[in-house]
Amino acid sequence: MKLGVQEFLIILVIVIIVWEGEQPFLKVNVNGKRFCNESGPYEFMLHSMYMQPGHTYVDIFDANNKEYCEQFDEVGCCRMFKFPNGAESNMPYDYVWGQMTEGENSHHGLGCLQKADTLEELAEKLNIPADNLVATVECYSELCAKGIDEDYGMAPHRMTPVDTAPFYGIRTCSWHLTTLNGCCINTDMQIIREDGMPIEGLYVTGDCTGGFFAQTYPNLFTGLACGRTMTFGRRAAKIVSKL
Ligand SMILES: Cc1cc2nc3c(=O)[nH]c(=O)nc-3n(C[C@H](O)[C@H](O)[C@H](O)COP(=O)(O)OP(=O)(O)OC[C@H]3O[C@@H](n4cnc5c(N)ncnc54)[C@H](O)[C@@H]3O)c2cc1C
Incomplete structure (x- = not known):
């Protein structure tokens, strides 16, 4: 072609390099609805995202995100913890988290991370419908408890509930x-x-x-x-x- x-x-098109945004956390569209298998290959995610309103999505995660990032057992550049053979990741979690939280709740630089004590407050900060986000998180947490993603087939070890405040959200979109x-x-x-x-x-x-x-x-x-x-x-x- x-x-x-x-x-x-x-x-x-390049938008934002946020390593947290590459993790298979719960992702919702701007209507607060889940739309894909968050742990699928990059292309699947990107194509699913591209079909969402505004070609964008929001990562939702909670206070346990460090533990979950390790549990995801990510590969390549997404990995933020040592590899099983002892090799360092190219981006350690603590460095990424430091960058992300430096401008917490601001819209400057990498400080596009939103933080809130409740999901409703988080939705408001992210400008997405609170009732939909709460319903999506509840449904996803039920699937996590079952250990089977009946909606999108996510790998069980990457299903992590969003149930511990503070809650975090970050709007992101396509990656180059x-x-x-x-x-x-x-x-x-x-x-x-x-x-x-x-x-x-x-x-x-x-x-x-x-x-x-x-x-x-x-x-x-x-x-x-x-x-x-x-x-x-x-x-x-x-x-x-x-x-
Ligand atoms: C988030 C992310 C994760 C990735 N993960 C992986 C991975 O795990 N494994 C992997 O193999 N690949 C990965 N890639 C892809 C890989 O990084 C790129 O394909 C690779 O870096 C491309 O190399 P390049 O030298 O062609 O371009 P770049 O690395 O983009 O280098 C281009 C350079 O040119 C400079 N430049 C631009 N304009 C000018 C100018 N006018 N004058 C002088 N200098 C200029 C830029 O500053 C830059 O340093 C990832 C990419 C991203 C964004």
Whole structure:
């Protein structure tokens, strides 16, 4: 599929990097309704989110969120605790939480986290319907108690109730992880024209290149995007410097 400049730019929408927002916490749309399996692959989440009003959603979690983040046993960049082999995560929980709470209840920087003693108050701060949020949380907590997500099939170890104040909510939306389409390259890292001929002297790698993730972004293959960037970048440098 060939994309024009406009479509290419749409893929580059980046909104907010909030590691808490990548955790499989309960997510509701702006009507306070749950809409997906929060622990599914990135693409499933993003497509579900895109179909919601305003293309946005809200993460809802509670005072036990640190314990739950560890329990989620996340992979890749989402992980905020040491890996089973002892390797450090790239973002430790305490660092992320410090950033998130620095501007608590403000709308500046990463301080877009809302905190409240009741779900009703939280809904008001998030500008979503309180009755719907309360009903959704009640329903979700019942499913958590059963240990089976009858609505969306979430992995049981990632089902965590929202029952301990203070409650937190954060509005978020799409993430730019990489480029799905864009400039096609040849094996020498040169951009190729529509007729397949390279543009002499122009080399690209990483997110500037297209096609690599056009079919899927396999988030269980952690490090593939960064690995592609570095490997292709090294190759481009070697070619340019004729090493
Ligand atoms: C939240 C999140 C989580 C991710 N998790 C993973 C993961 O677990 N594993 C994985 O493999 N990938 C992950 N990715 C994807 C991966 O980070 C990117 O695909 C990769 O960083 C792309 O590398 P890049 O060098 O092409 O672009 P970037 O890393 O974006 O680097 C581009 C650089 O260019 C600089 N720049 C921009 N404009 C200019 C200018 N005019 N002049 C000079 N410098 C400029 C920018 O400041 C930036 O430093 C994640 C991405 C995000 C956003």
